[in-house]
Amino acid sequence: MQKSLSERDQAVIWHPYTQMQTAPAPVALVRGEGALLFDEQGNRYIDATSSWWVNIHGHAHPYITQKLAEQAAKLHHAIFAGYTHEPAVALAEQLLPVLPGKQAKVFYSDNGSTAVEVTLKMTIQYWRNKGIERKKILAFHNAYHGDTFGAMSVSARSVFTRAFDDFLFEVNFIDTPTEENIERLLEEVALLAPDTAAFIFEPLVQGAGGMLMYSPAVFDRLLAFCRERGILLIADEIMTGFGRTGTNFAMEQVQTPPDMITLSKGLTGGTIAMGISTCTQEIYDAFLSHDKLKTLFHGHSFTANPLTCAIALASLELFLQPESLANRERINARHRQFAVELAYHDDVRNVRTLGTILAFEIETGEADGYVNNLAGFLADFFRERRIMLRPLGNTLYILPPYCITDAELDEVYQSILDMLREYGKKWE
Numbered sequence: 001m002q003k004s005l006s007e008r009d010q011a012v013i014w015h016p017y018t019q020m021q022t023a024p025a026p027v028a029l030v031r032g033e034g035a036l037l038f039d040e041q042g043n044r045y046i047d048a049t050s051s052w053w054v055n056i057h058g059h060a061h062p063y064i065t066q067k068l069a070e071q072a073a074k075l076h077h078a079i080f081a082g083y084t085h086e087p088a089v090a091l092a093e094q095l096l097p098v099l100p101g102k103q104a105k106v107f108y109s110d111n112g113s114t115a116v117e118v119t120l121k122m123t124i125q126y127w128r129n130k131g132i133e134r135k136k137i138l139a140f141h142n143a144y145h146g147d148t149f150g151a152m153s154v155s156a157r158s159v160f161t162r163a164f165d166d167f168l169f170e171v172n173f174i175d176t177p178t179e180e181n182i183e184r185l186l187e188e189v190a191l192l193a194p195d196t197a198a199f200i201f202e203p204l205v206q207g208a209g210g211m212l213m214y215s216p217a218v219f220d221r222l223l224a225f226c227r228e229r230g231i232l233l234i235a236d237e238i239m240t241g242f243g244r245t246g247t248n249f250a251m252e253q254v255q256t257p258p259d260m261i262t263l264s265k266g267l268t269g270g271t272i273a274m275g276i277s278t279c280t281q282e283i284y285d286a287f288l289s290h291d292k293l294k295t296l297f298h299g300h301s302f303t304a305n306p307l308t309c310a311i312a313l314a315s316l317e318l319f320l321q322p323e324s325l326a327n328r329e330r331i332n333a334r335h336r337q338f339a340v341e342l343a344y345h346d347d348v349r350n351v352r353t354l355g356t357i358l359a360f361e362i363e364t365g366e367a368d369g370y371v372n373n374l375a376g377f378l379a380d381f382f383r384e385r386r387i388m389l390r391p392l393g394n395t396l397y398i399l400p401p402y403c404i405t406d407a408e409l410d411e412v413y414q415s416i417l418d419m420l421r422e423y424g425k426k427w428e
Ligand SMILES: *Cc1c(COP(=O)(O)O)cnc(C)c1O
Pocket: 111, 112, 113, 114, 116, 144, 145, 146, 147, 202, 207, 208, 236, 237, 238, 239, 240, 264, 265
């Protein structure tokens, strides 16, 4: 008998963030359309988290497919040192003016983690090129900036980094700001500032840390304080960028402009991986010199791949259309309605929404290890219902493609209510 795709997978593949010994066989997907994905048996799944937060326009969008095909007929790839091409230039031209702050230059790389690595290297070398000793990076507790070593270093130390902790460079971590702690944070930053090269942060929402949200007003005070003390500001908009938080970019909700921005995830509408790091003219200028040592020595084989740039450009066009904004506003309104309903539930804590994100915690009681049982319960429940939701610990969140229909959203909401009813029974 012919083997299924899932069986063939298990013979040869090692999956990300997956304990392969205990993980169930993966679902084998063959096709996607809008917010839906279809497996090899023809079952339909609602992608309620935009496939790890990337598919902002849903799957297999016809316009993106068309632009990909057009570019594929012309140029697939070419070296980007000493050479350039239309898709890379056009994308930078279109993107820079819509970014917050005065972003002047685009540096292309391959994914979110590499975009973070590039900005870290830029900030560290910026100070070195200026002959000023500033060697520490500041970041938030609970941060997540990626899985490569530099990106891991500026992320929270957690079970995910445990095996590598001895190899990560030292970073100063501070709490996310609140009305209560802001004065203390400013004192901490004042002490750290003279040695701090840059502050890297996920603006307004810490994604992988558990969709933790904090308010723009106090955040802006922290940013302004850092800026006054010469700390470069790196806005990691890899998750928040392209409309997730109610504005096109989260940094539009504060006054203090970032010096650098990292983008990935929504950047290509989730079609092909790409990372972008942008910086202001001032940062760029610190690398201009007759001294070769002041060059930014960084680059990847696939830097500014033309197919990827063409797709990112197509995705940006779709994103800037009024229809996309209307969809985001519709999702936000629906989320806020559902949040009211959820808040009444006994096992639900801390319901919050921002833009197209809705998140809440599920009460896990006192017993140790309950979170593990919960994760298994949730995975089984939503898998059976064919709703793609993937909790972060006991935090459940919805982060849908903007094209998700009202009927599909209703199905996701209903599945959550049904899950809570089922879960509640466990306590009886
Ligand atoms: C996902 C993410 C990254 C890492 O991006 P990858 O493409 O997965 O390497 C970095 N920062 C933030 C805020 C993210 O959400």
